[in-house]
Amino acid sequence: MSAWLSVGLPALSASVAVLEADTVLVGQWLVSRPLVVGPLVGWLAGDPVLGAGLGALVEVFCLEELPVGSVMPPNGAVAAATAVLLSAGPSGIPPALSLPVGLALGALHGRVEARVRSWRAALTARALEAVVTEGVVPWRRLWARSVGVHLAATALFVYAAVALLGPTLDRALTWLPGSVSPGLERVWQAAPFLALGSLLQRLSR
Numbered sequence: 773m774s775a776w777l778s779v780g781l782p783a784l785s786a787s788v789a790v791l792e793a794d795t796v797l798v799g800q801w802l803v804s805r806p807l808v809v810g811p812l813v814g815w816l817a818g819d820p821v822l823g824a825g826l827g828a829l830v831e832v833f834c835l836e837e838l839p840v841g842s843v844m845p846p847n848g849a850v851a852a853a854t855a856v857l858l859s860a861g862p863s864g865i866p867p868a869l870s871l872p873v874g875l876a877l878g879a880l881h882g883r884v885e886a887r888v889r890s891w892r893a894a895l896t897a898r899a900l901e902a903v904v905t906e907g908v909v910p911w912r913r914l915w916a917r918s919v920g921v922h923l924a925a926t927a928l929f930v931y932a933a934v935a936l937l938g939p940t941l942d943r944a945l946t947w948l949p950g951s952v953s954p955g956l957e958r959v960w961q962a963a964p965f966l967a968l969g970s971l972l973q974r975l976s977r
Contacts, residue, residue, distance in 0.1 A: 776862050781931055784816055784857060789927035792849040793919065806830035806852035813853045817860035826859065826867060826874070827852045832967035833875060847885065850926065851878025854933050863938035865945075866953070868960035873941070877933050881926070888925050892918050 791812065794804035802808065810827015814820040834848035855874025858865040865873070895918060899909045945952070 777935055781857070781861070781934060782927075784813065784853075785927045785931040785934070786923075787816060788813060788849065788853040788930050789923045792847065792853075792926050793923055804849040806834060806848040809849045810852040810856055813856045814860060817857060819856075819860040822860055822867065823852075823856045826855045826871060829871060829963050829967050830855065830874065830878070832964075833970055834878070845882060846875060846878035847881040848878060850881040850930060851875050853930060854878070857930070857934045858938055858941065861934060861938055863942040865938065865941050866956050866960070868956035868963070869941060869945075871960075871963060873937065877929075877937075881929055884925055884929055885922075888922050891921065 788809070791809050792804050794801055803812075806827045808827070810830065811820050811824040814823015814827070817823070830848055830852040834846055834851065851874040853874075854877045855867070855870040858870040858873060859867050895914050899914060902909055
């Protein structure tokens with residue numbers, strides 16, 4: 773577990789942050805989609821099949837959710853990555869539980885990203901100040917700060933969420949009645965139908 777917390781999870785969290793930056797900051801090559809993040813993180817964590825399954829489900833749940841103006845939808849990349857890491861990591865959380873937890877973490881990350889965006893907006897004033905004082909805008913420095921803070925915030929969020937929730941959920945499962953595990957398995961089997969139902973309901977609007 774110590775190697776996981778000191779080496780494995782930090783490296784994976786940083787990798788997730790790099791992939792997630794594709795959402796709005798770098799490239800926009802769609803590598804931040806859960807359908808891509810899930811199997812990639814699963815492969816890095818040693819279970820690409822599980823990663824592909826969770827990524828596909830998160831993709832369907834988040835397919836229509838797009839950032840518009842100041843509205844920050846659940847972050848599909850973070851949702852898929854945290855779900856995969858909770859299940860494929862040492863805690864081995866059942867996918868039926870890690871999926872809703874991951875979706876909740878993706879929604880929570882939206883609030884973190886909103887804070888980061890507010891901070892980033894302040895860089896505009898610094899760009900104007902540089903024009904006045906230096907006669908030129910330091911684009912590289914401002915871009916590096918903007919991207920760097922976003923990467924750091926996402927990596928720390930993923931690391932903290934998985935490091936704290938993994939052992940907590942693992943212990944909680946041992947305290948619950950034995951009937952919970954079969955119930956979670958039935959939820960996992962029904963997850964594709966729940967995801968499709970959610971997508972159809974949103975598209976019908």
